[in-house]
Amino acid sequence: MAEKFYITTPIYYPSDKLHIGHTYCTVATDTIARYKRLQGYDVMFLTGTDEHGQKIEDKAREAGVTPKEFVDRIVEGPRGVKDLWKLMNISNDRFIRTTDDYHEAAVQRIFKRMYDNGDIYKGTYKGKYCKPCESFWTESQLVDGKCPDCGREVQDAEEEAYFFRLSKYADRIRDLLENTDFLEPRSRVNEMIHNFIDPGLEDLCVSRTSFTWGVPVDFDPGHVVYVWVDALSNYITALGYENDRYDDYKDGWWPGVNIVGKEIVRFHSIIWPAMLMSLGEPLPKKCFGHGWLLLDGGKMSKSKGNVVDPYLLAEKFGVDALRFFLMRTFPFGSDGNFSNELLIQTINVDLANDLGNLVSRTTAMAEKYFPEGLPAERQPDDTLDPDLIAQATALRDKYADAMDHYAPHKALEEVFKVIQRANKYIDENAPWALAKDMEANGTRLATVLYNLLEAVRICSVLLTPFIPATTDAIFSQLGACGSCNGCCKTWESAAHWGTLPAKLLVRKGENLFPRIDVEKAIAELDAIQEEARRAALPPIEIEPQLTEQVDFDTFCKSDFRAVKVKHCEAVKKSDKLLKFTLDDGTGTDRQILSGVHHWYEPEDLIGKTLVAIVNLPPRKMMGQESQGMLISAVHTEKGEEQLHLLMVDDAIPAGAKLC
Numbered sequence: 001m002a003e004k005f006y007i008t009t010p011i012y013y014p015s016d017k018l019h020i021g022h023t024y025c026t027v028a029t030d031t032i033a034r035y036k037r038l039q040g041y042d043v044m045f046l047t048g049t050d051e052h053g054q055k056i057e058d059k060a061r062e063a064g065v066t067p068k069e070f071v072d073r074i075v076e077g078p079r080g081v082k083d084l085w086k087l088m089n090i091s092n093d094r095f096i097r098t099t100d101d102y103h104e105a106a107v108q109r110i111f112k113r114m115y116d117n118g119d120i121y122k123g124t125y126k127g128k129y130c131k132p133c134e135s136f137w138t139e140s141q142l143v144d145g146k147c148p149d150c151g152r153e154v155q156d157a158e159e160e161a162y163f164f165r166l167s168k169y170a171d172r173i174r175d176l177l178e179n180t181d182f183l184e185p186r187s188r189v190n191e192m193i194h195n196f197i198d199p200g201l202e203d204l205c206v207s208r209t210s211f212t213w214g215v216p217v218d219f220d221p222g223h224v225v226y227v228w229v230d231a232l233s234n235y236i237t238a239l240g241y242e243n244d245r246y247d248d249y250k251d252g253w254w255p256g257v258n259i260v261g262k263e264i265v266r267f268h269s270i271i272w273p274a275m276l277m278s279l280g281e282p283l284p285k286k287c288f289g290h291g292w293l294l295l296d297g298g299k300m301s302k303s304k305g306n307v308v309d310p311y312l313l314a315e316k317f318g319v320d321a322l323r324f325f326l327m328r329t330f331p332f333g334s335d336g337n338f339s340n341e342l343l344i345q346t347i348n349v350d351l352a353n354d355l356g357n358l359v360s361r362t363t364a365m366a367e368k369y370f371p372e373g374l375p376a377e378r379q380p381d382d383t384l385d386p387d388l389i390a391q392a393t394a395l396r397d398k399y400a401d402a403m404d405h406y407a408p409h410k411a412l413e414e415v416f417k418v419i420q421r422a423n424k425y426i427d428e429n430a431p432w433a434l435a436k437d438m439e440a441n442g443t444r445l446a447t448v449l450y451n452l453l454e455a456v457r458i459c460s461v462l463l464t465p466f467i468p469a470t471t472d473a474i475f476s477q478l479g480a481c482g483s484c485n486g487c488c489k490t491w492e493s494a495a496h497w498g499t500l501p502a503k504l505l506v507r508k509g510e511n512l513f514p515r516i517d518v519e520k521a522i523a524e525l526d527a528i529q530e531e532a533r534r535a536a537l538p539p540i541e542i543e544p545q546l547t548e549q550v551d552f553d554t555f556c557k558s559d560f561r562a563v564k565v566k567h568c569e570a571v572k573k574s575d576k577l578l579k580f581t582l583d584d585g586t587g588t589d590r591q592i593l594s595g596v597h598h599w600y601e602p603e604d605l606i607g608k609t610l611v612a613i614v615n616l617p618p619r620k621m622m623g624q625e626s627q628g629m630l631i632s633a634v635h636t637e638k639g640e641e642q643l644h645l646l647m648v649d650d651a652i653p654a655g656a657k658l659c
């Protein structure tokens, strides 16, 4: 029976839309899950959403809906979390929502078990609270008086609360971190020991009374379970722990591998193992803390607003291109700077140039030179062939070594060495030259093409966890699967040269990754992002009214008159100013300059009756005198200033006083 492999992503806060940083973590976990399936493991891949807590309660209130309505929209709604994972071809076997009934009931039982065994007790919480992170901190844990995780302001907090005896597990946690390879990369171990274990683990506050959107403590209903105790439990409740929705916990699916971002390593490598110790359950096999994708050197946080929409990128560049970029570009354990240019460059260099060219040249030549199919006869060349064959057959083990060490970027590096080697092999063998004399060179040409097809096949097997839709397309171009029943796609076959059937009917398909025009694509992205930014702005903004009062006499000193536009023209060398010649009822023309050209063309205003204040001292604008000011109404719409000149009924004679 196949060995079980259970892997999880963090469950996401549906407090806002997911961004490319979340997509990174899920794509990475999906790639590992697919790799394990390829190797023959029986894989269970869990993801989900973490839906309780004050932050969600606050956001729902702002949106004027219930917390459940709020999270439902983000999780299940159009372009929500589930839609995104579907679009990104995420192969999760299960999706947990912490508002699922079975999970909530199981969390109550988990809390009660820890209470019953004396690990949870009641006390008073005094300390600092970071609302965005929903984390309590002691004074000594703050960095410059701010939250050590996100750097934001913290508030004083005091409330009756339940506490978890985390301190009791300090030695066992230290041992786990220092003396096993539970937590990776190793640098994260040092961070945990230095920041949390060495200063002394304190008991953890695990209930709240200041809000209600959470799992109630069933034996003390004023309290809700701390959102992290609720959230971390998902990894086992989703298998059926303390509930009968699933049977997998007792069927041996736990322990599993938790893939998490670096800022939540503390929860996963200290609190979570301590909870499991308290429950007497096995500890996770592994916690891998990956780095962050940064934007301009800062965290791409939804709270900071500089988000990159994965929908937009996947729709524009393709799901596989985005998946590939995320895994190829950023070493998994470290931070990396995300940019649109980098994404496009990676697509152009690796996917269009290296992989795309190899596949399209190989399949095009095979189809052109052997339209009836590749013959079975071979003519190897001891000088030209062995290096390609050796590199391609050695690839699988190097790849596995990288994947087993949670280094998907290194695995791809190895695959691309072989792709580059195969492209070189085309140039070394010049199939187009061989094709000039098919009678003399036909067998050698078939051999060269077969070798290339084999190299493409091996690379495609190993690329499948990363870009599954693309490799499907490649396999169908190779024309293998009709006759081999998928055996050329297996893990075993990736270390075997000569798996493709000797006789092959190759059909070149569509270009896998057309080259992208960098400047054009960046300009288009900028335009889309600008549109999205504007769409998110409030529709109409009106300037707040002044509270300072003017006395009536002062107000009466302003002389407002109806004026008729006799002539209007643009002021030379100014994009803004229009020059108005006005009848103000005095018999002498009045000239006013007004910065309204952005909204009006001069000819549209001739004959209109406007309102002007006529007793302002004259002033010079662009060298011309303006004798007063035209009155207009202004507001902001979708971030853009809007202006309307005040126009009154044409029946009102020029010079009529407005009061």
Ligand code: ME8
Residues within 6 Å of the ligand: 009, 010, 011, 012, 013, 014, 020, 021, 022, 024, 025, 050, 231, 232, 234, 259, 260, 261, 262, 263, 264, 291, 292, 293, 294, 299, 300, 301
């Ligand atoms: O932390 N780069 O949820 P979350 C890389 N609900 N990864 C990033 C990232 C970025 N710019 N931004 C976010 C939570 N992430 C909890 C988890 S698990 C029991 C509870 C990653 O939606 C982040 O590091 O804030 C985390 O691993 C994941 O996205 C979910 O973040």
